[in-house]
Amino acid sequence: MDEFGKLNGRVKDSLSKFGFKKPTRIQEKAIPEILEGKNALLIAPTGTGKTEAALFPVFSQFSKGPKENGIKILYIAPLRALNRDMQKRLQRWQEPLDMDIQVRHGDTTKTQRRKQAVNPPDMLITTPETLQAILPGSRMKEHLKSVKWVIVDEVHELAESKRGTQLSLGLERVVHQAGNFQRIGLSATVGSSERVANFLVGSSREAEIIKVGSTEESSINVKSPMPTEEDAKLSEKLNATPTMIARLQRIKEIIDEHDSTLTFVNTREASETLGSKLKFWDSDYPVTVHHGSLSRGFRINAEDEFRNEELKGLICTSSMELGIDIGAIDFIIQYRSPRQVTRLIQRIGRSKHRIGASSEGTIIAADPEDVAESGVIARNTHLHKLEKTKIPENSLDVLAHQLVGINLDGVQKAQEVFKIVKSAYPYRDFSKEEFSEVLTQLLNQGLLWRDNQKLSRGRKSWKYYYTNLSMIPDIKHYKIQNIASGESIGTLDEEFVVGKAEPGVTFICKGEAWQVISIDEDLVKVEPIQDPYGAIPAWEGELIPVSFETAQNVGDLRKSIDEALNSGKEPKEIAKNLQNKYSLDENSSEWLVRHIDKHRKEAPLPTSKRLVIESYEKFSVLHAPFGSIVNKTLAQILAALISTRIGASIGVKSDPYRIAFRYPEKKDTRALEKTLRNLEPEHVDPLLKKVLSNSSTFRWRLLHVAKRFGAIKKDADFSKINGRRLLRSFEDTPLWKETEREIRLKKFDVPKLKNLLGMLREDKLEIETVERSKGQGPTPLGVSILNELASAGEIVVPKRAERKILKVLKRRLSNRQVKLFCLNCQNWSKLTRVRRISENPSCKNCGAKFLGLVPQKKRGVLEAIKKEKKGEDLTEEQKTAARRLKESANLILTYGKKAITAMAGHGVGPTTAARILAKQHKNENDFYRDILRAERVYARTHRFWD
Incomplete structure (x- = not known):
């Protein structure tokens, strides 16, 4: 039977008028259940009509009832953009159903809010935070007493965050005002449907889970374009590897072949990278970037241009995962592994966003390991094996x-x-x-x-x-400045700076390796570094975690390739067998098999049941395909234990398949195996508790928990808070407990790690070791974590020769603007750039060579010199300034332009310059090296000067 026939006459008439001829599968299943008043969780791909499946029966019930004052329907969506889209979609229903539909969120004007308070709409479209805002209001609280239906859009997105926890309590507060109401949740992807349904309706109510798949199977494949000679030539122009150029070429081809394409990437930096490369290639190319760090105006403009077909493509992060209306989308590109099945389903589902159409998308893999992970995720997507939903409890x-x-x-x-x-x-x-x-x-x-x-x-x-209406923490951003060139590189999030960045730490940003020199209030000064070992991406905290199950599946895939090779099968035959099973193209599958074959010929192959410890120089790598969260948990504990064992701090980095350690001495690499074999499951909790309480990450999260508790002001700056005092103030309080709970939920997986350590004790997991010499280098599976590539994984990270760093420094110093002042006649001064100064400068007024260098920020020094000449008294500060000016003049008199060049360095005054100039430098580069060293010392220490 046509389920539309069960709807109220006014709704049925409107459906016919609006072009809804017959129900979709989700509408067929959901409409009868919702008409019976049942709570329901609707799970269906994007574009299958699930929003209408919820609204049609609700509208039908609404239109049967008497017209009364108050809000009857609440529609809650996590994004304001979704609110605006929904209001546009529903405007046409207002007249036929005699229904007032309005939006309320953070951008709603005071005038509109006042109108809603006096004349409430029948249906209010809002965000979780705005619901919190209106609940205590005297008038709005009265209007909420009429609520009979609540629809929560993108419920999976909310369930896994504290925003959702806040919403769940907010809905119970509405129940306290209005009595029980019907609840309907909407989602395209849910890993744990029963858990999310319970989250939606509360602890003592039931919900129907109504789920349908795609009308047709979505088309997903994994491709790895191989570079051509043309790509190699273009790579120099675009400053990218030939392999990245090959991928860019394929992305460009796909965009050109379709009318509208979304290219999803996993990080903001990757979107900027791809966007800038495509624009540098062709400045008029009709694509732009879209991510959460861009201004709201820029994002809305990009959405409008894409919707109006002025743009053919958007390069976006998760900012476009949710169902924001940007018009028809023909095709989805996922650049590099999506890292989660739920992410891939959500993203691929955005293509062919119309009923009955099959979603299409391609994953462009960047390396063999990316191929393996992408293939596993593509396969699990077809099998509908989603990651489990984690719901924060008892926050x-x-x-x-x-x-x-x-x-x-x-x-x-x-x-x-x-x-x-x-x-x-x-x-x-x-x-x-x-x-x-x-x-x-x-x-x-x-x-x-x-x-x-x-x-x-x-x-x-x-x-x-x-x-404190929002549970999303306000994140401070730090500017990154290259100390050699003085140029701004980008920004770092507060969590990264607090948790990882300290002088000496190496990280990746804009495709290059940088070492932190100093951290000021809102500025991180860095220098380029040629040694990228142990470097961590600046956006690491932003990366989507790879699940334990996915990492284990990758380990199983490795094992199957290994067994096939051991049985004598040819690599090409093995690769062909993988193509259908894992949706790989020929290039991808052959690349993966060659990579595995190369590794197994050099070292034991890590699999889901075999761990491998690789030692190389002052590094060791624990190959453990346990996923992002488990490996991070294990990394923290092992690093703490090994540091205690060897009596020195060590560097550590983890990814879903490995944990890498950097030691002070080569001999220390043996500590990893001993520590791992001696680690008992019961040691994990106390060790982690100790590690956490001593970490800057704990202090950072404790600050945000304290803000949400109201124990610290909302605008409190972490950099101005004494970390130890913070810890002392809140130890053994609910704030401390909640910080531990939050970190364990988001960052660590203790139960899984304990289980794995138990398997290790019972010999259900084996450990093999391999020692690699300098001549051999790291293994094929080990090199990626030791020589971390750039933000999107492909920008050239040149082994930055020191001469390149010095070249940048020379250019910066030669362009530095300086002011010379004649201390002889005191009637001549000149503002110029260092490069324009002669080797032995002199006063153009009196011809003397006794010229002082006036500090840029202390131009009052000239006043001090003139007062001194007149015999007037000087302050202590003026005496110091005058003395330093004379010292600079003596240096210029002795060394000429070379002295000016030295003092053009950041923080290089006459005393430091005198030490540099007094040295017998073998060549010009030695001279510039000393200036760079002096700048580093200044950057590290100047904030401690009195």
Whole structure:
């Protein structure tokens, strides 16, 4: 039967008018269930009509009822852009159904808000944060008492974050006002459907899970274009490897072959890289980038241009994963592995965004390991083996905010508040003890207080609640400056700076390796470095984690190739067999097999059941295909234990397949195997607790938890807070517990690691070792982590010869603007660039060579010199300035332009310059090396000067 026939007459008439002829599969299944009033989680690919599957029956029920004042339908979406799109889609329904549909979010004007408070819409489209904002409002709270239906869009996106935890409590607060209402969740991908359904409806309610697949199977394949001679020539022009040029060529071909293409990348930096290379290649090429760090205006403009077909392509991050309306999309390119099945389904589903069409997409893999991971994810996508959904549970900082909110709603009894909290799924197992601890913390902070066994609040409570509506932390950004050239390179997020960046650390940014020299208030000074070992990408914290299951599947794929090669099969035959199973093209499969074959001829092959420890020079690599989170957990613990064992700190880096260590001495590499073999499962928890409490990452997250608790001001700057005092203040409080809980959920997987260590003890996992000499170099599977490539994985990271660094330094110093002043006649000065100064400069007024270099930021020094000539008294600061000017003049008199060049260096004054100039340099480069060293010392130490 046509399920549209069950809908109210007004809705049916409108469907016919709007061109809806027959229901889609998700509409057929969902409409009857929703009409019966059942809570429902709708899971269906993008473009299959699931939004309408929820709205048609809700509209049908709405149009049957009497016209009453108040909000009847809440539509909640995680992005403002989705809110705007939804309002546009639903405008045509307002007249036939006599329904007022409005949007409310952070950009809604005060005038619009006032109108909504006086005349509430029948349907309000909003965000989780705005729901929080309107809940305590005296008028809006009354309007919410009429709510009968709540639809949560992109529910999977919310379920895994604290935004979702906050929403789940917010919905229970609406229940307290309005009584139970029907809940409908919408998602294209859900890893754990029952868990997400429970999250949607709360701890004591049931929901129908209504799920349909694509009408046709989506088409996904993995390609690795190989470079041609033309690519090699073009690589010099675009400053990229020939292999990256081959990939760029293929991306360009796909975009040219289609009308509209989205190219997904995994990081902001990768989108900028691809975008800049394509634009450098062809400045008029109709593509642009789209990611969360760009301004809202730029993003909206890009979306409009794509929708209006002024652009053929967008290079985007997860910013375009959700269903923002940007018109028809013909094809999806995923640049490098998508790292998760759920991500790939969400992204590929954006193509052919129309009912009955099959989604199409290609993964462009960048190296053999990328091929293996991409192939595994493509296969698991076809098998619909998704990663499990992680829902934050018992979040204490979210609870603190909601306890104040519930009290602002008018609930005064602690027992009643506790009952509301327990009805939200993330708090279903929450204990009274922890509830009391959080409540006590709020009472101590003066955000709530007890009055005759009732909870009360004041002005401070309102301020705290409204300044902490968002659970998304405000992230500070630091500028990166190249100390050699003075140029700005980019920015680093606060978490990276706090957690990883310290003087001496090497990281990758804009395709090159940099070493941190100093960190100021909002500036990280760096220098280019030719040794990229141990370098970590500046955007590492942004990378999507690869699951344990995916990494193990890659280990199994390696093993199957190894066994096939051992049985005597030809590599080409093995590669051909992989093509269908893993959706690989010929180039990709052959490249992967050759890579595995090369490694196994040199060293044992790491698989899902075989760990390999590789030692090379002062490095060792633990090959362990355990995924991003497990390996990070193991890396932290091993690094702490090995540092204790050898009595020195070590460098560590992990990825989904390896953990790399850098030691002070070559002999220390033996410590890894001993430490791993002696590590017992029961040691993990206490060790991790100790590692966490001593880490800057813990302090950084504790700061944000403290902000959400209202214990620290929202705008508090981490760099101005004493970390140890922060730890002392909140030790053994709910804030400390929540910080540990949050880090364990997001960054570590203790249960999985314990299980693996148990398998190691029981010999269910084997360990093999291999020693590599300098002549051999790292193994094919080890070199990638030791010689980390650039942000998108392909920009040329030249082994930056020192001469290149010095060349940049020379150029910068020669272009430095300086001011010369004649101390002889005191009537001549000149502002010029170092390059324009003669070898032995002299005063153009009196001809004397006694010229001083006036510091750029202390031009008042000339006033001091003139006062001194007149015999007037000078301040101590003026005396010092005059003395330093004379010292610079003596140096210029003795060394000429060379002295000026030295003093043009950052922080190189007359005293330091005198030491440099007094040396017997073998050549010009030695001279510039000394200037660079002096600049480094200044950058590291100047903030400590009095």
